[in-house]
Amino acid sequence: MRRLIKKHKRKIICSSPILFFLFVTYSALVPAEHAPITNIILSAKADEGYVGDTFYAEVSIDTDTPINVIEASLLFPNEQLEAKEISQDGSLIDLWIKEPNLETSGAIYFSGGILRAGGFVKTGKAFTVVFTATNEGSATIRLDRSSFALSDGKGTLITPKTNEIVFHIKKKPAKDPDMNDSGTINLVDAGLWLTNIFKPYDTRNDLNGDGAISLRDMYFFW
């Protein structure tokens, strides 16, 4: 009997590494279940420019869980940005419960439904807000109180992941900082400006138009 137990023990000890190897191999081959994707995304064509320039903020969704309704408030700093236009071209929304409107308060609330059978799954654009920059600084745009209603027959509400975007707005230079007229502003222009700063005053080098050549003019190269 003792011999039998001993033999059995040895069998377990010998087979343990094999079981471990099989477990590791199985774990590597079978992908782990991924977390559901439910995002409401803000994106921009460009994130820097001058006072007076136009900035575009697009609201889109990305979901692998079927949804019927999206809702949120788009918040923007109204001391730096003015909402000029809202474009719904190519919008995935079939029916607006509350259409996004031009607001001066800094909050654009919207709520919209998608009427396709089984709900909406994948990525799509809801609308784009066109802003004009009115003051210099960093203007952060974000979404508040965002929610999705799932297409699960119960309209379960979930909170999607969101992001924010920042527009860096500079004061418009009095003179064009594109010193070599190449169409782009880069270190070459900064180098050309540097070679001129010890020469007699020339309005061409006074980029901010304050009557002096100083480090304040260099600000326009970065």
Ligand SMILES: [Ca+2]
């Ligand atoms: Ca240039």
Ligand SMILES: [Ca+2]
């Ligand atoms: Ca100056």
